[in-house]
Amino acid sequence: MLIETDLTGVPVVVVGVPSETGPVVERYERCGAVVSVWDQPAAAGVADVAAAGAGHTGARLAVVVGRARSWPETTGLRKRCIVVEEPAASLSRGRVVLVGAGPGGPGTMTVDAVRALADADVVLADRLASVGDLARFAPGAEIVDVGKRPGHHAVPQREIEALMVERAQQGLTVVRLKGGDPYVFGRGSEEVAAAVAAGLPVTVVPGVTSAVAVPGAAGIPVTQREVSHLFTVVSGHAPLTSEQAASLARLGGTIVFLMGVQNLVPLTSALLAAGLDRDTPAAVVERGLTPDMRSLTSPLGRLAEEAAHARVSAPAVIVIGDVVRQSDVWARRLTVREPSTSGTGTGPGERAQRHTASGPERVEAG
Numbered sequence: 001m002l003i004e005t006d007l008t009g010v011p012v013v014v015v016g017v018p019s020e021t022g023p024v025v026e027r028y029e030r031c032g033a034v035v036s037v038w039d040q041p042a043a044a045g046v047a048d049v050a051a052a053g054a055g056h057t058g059a060r061l062a063v064v065v066g067r068a069r070s071w072p073e074t075t076g077l078r079k080r081c082i083v084v085e086e087p088a089a090s091l092s093r094g095r096v097v098l099v100g101a102g103p104g105g106p107g108t109m110t111v112d113a114v115r116a117l118a119d120a121d122v123v124l125a126d127r128l129a130s131v132g133d134l135a136r137f138a139p140g141a142e143i144v145d146v147g148k149r150p151g152h153h154a155v156p157q158r159e160i161e162a163l164m165v166e167r168a169q170q171g172l173t174v175v176r177l178k179g180g181d182p183y184v185f186g187r188g189s190e191e192v193a194a195a196v197a198a199g200l201p202v203t204v205v206p207g208v209t210s211a212v213a214v215p216g217a218a219g220i221p222v223t224q225r226e227v228s229h230l231f232t233v234v235s236g237h238a239p240l241t242s243e244q245a246a247s248l249a250r251l252g253g254t255i256v257f258l259m260g261v262q263n264l265v266p267l268t269s270a271l272l273a274a275g276l277d278r279d280t281p282a283a284v285v286e287r288g289l290t291p292d293m294r295s296l297t298s299p300l301g302r303l304a305e306e307a308a309h310a311r312v313s314a315p316a317v318i319v320i321g322d323v324v325r326q327s328d329v330w331a332r333r334l335t336v337r338e339p340s341t342s343g344t345g346t347g348p349g350e351r352a353q354r355h356t357a358s359g360p361e362r363v364e365a366g
């Protein structure tokens with residue numbers, strides 16, 4: 001449930017049975033509300049919650065939770081208070097929601113991702129899930145940064161899973177926020193398995209993956225009619241074996257490496273050794289879909305050298321194949337249009353214009 005207002009000092013009455021109200025009370029208290037709870041008014045001989053309780057506390061906001069929504073004793077509340085109803089289903093038990101945040105700023109989150117954050121009691125966020133001011137999307141939630149940052153070690157995977165399970169077992173809705181799509185090199189399946197093993201309900205909100213969206217932001221379509229009818233997404237975390245390089249070279253189409261910047265030399269060398277032409281168009285797109293995005297294009301034979309020269313660093317996506325030529329078409333489009341300075345749009349076109357307005361991010365080689 002989204003609570004956007006600062007509720008510091010605001011009296012709020014929460015109505016419902018304890019097994020259903022716990023997380024709600026916690027959430028409102030975190031927003032600063034002074035919460036009083038009305039539990040089973042009929043059992044206490046109360047005919048009307050508003051008359052009996054909300055009046056004394058001065059509450060103008062009542063939250064009626066789960067089965068309490070059908071209690072006749074809550075009827076009078078509507079005359080005195082703003083009444084918010086919350087379903088019991090998501091509250092009676094904690095749950096885990098794995099959410100893909102997309103590769104860039106908040107504009108690359110899906111509507112479902114935004115909704116999941118608004119509903120979160122706890123957010124465990126990765127470094128790559130850089131959606132800006134997370135507290136704005138998850139007001140009232142406890143936000144835990146489990147990502148690696150310069151000078152800090154990432155929280156180990158097993159500890160993240162343990163924390164996720166522990167908080168959900170406390171009855172809380174835990175959002176595990178991950179960069180891009182949770183299932184693309186994101187260890188999403190391990191986290192789902194941990195939630196399932198703990199008997200917790202778990203859902204997955206897919207995200208926009210950098211493998212497709214980041215090349216796209218640089219004007220590179222991963223497929224193009226009559227140019228490439230397939231694309232292969234490969235982890236560049238470790239160098240390719242010669243068999244893998246040979247398979248990729250034989251397969252053709254577009255090759256997309258994630259996590260490959262540190263290994264550009266061995267990756268490109270392996271593909272050249274496997275028979276790819278030195279002149280095959282290639283690109284590295286750094287910090288795609290963020291204001292600091294840069295893209296560099298170069299023939300494959302010189303890509304590693306050019307990227308080192310331009311000091312390209314992670315996160316970056318490497319794209320190899322004839323589709324990269326399309327980035328020239330895109331670049332021409334950018335130069336013929338007036339750069340926008342309004343910065344209000346969120347579509348790809350708008351983003352591309354803001355991108356040109358902020359400086360020379362496109363580096364060309366060869």
Ligand code: SAH
Nearest residue numbers: 103180181184209210258259287288315316
């Ligand atoms: N689950 C993520 C990928 C995680 S692996 C997804 O679906 O996008 C991390 C790698 O993703 C990085 O090393 C980089 O190759 C890529 N990546 C993620 N965000 C990126 C961005 N904004 N720009 C460039 N590459 C990005």
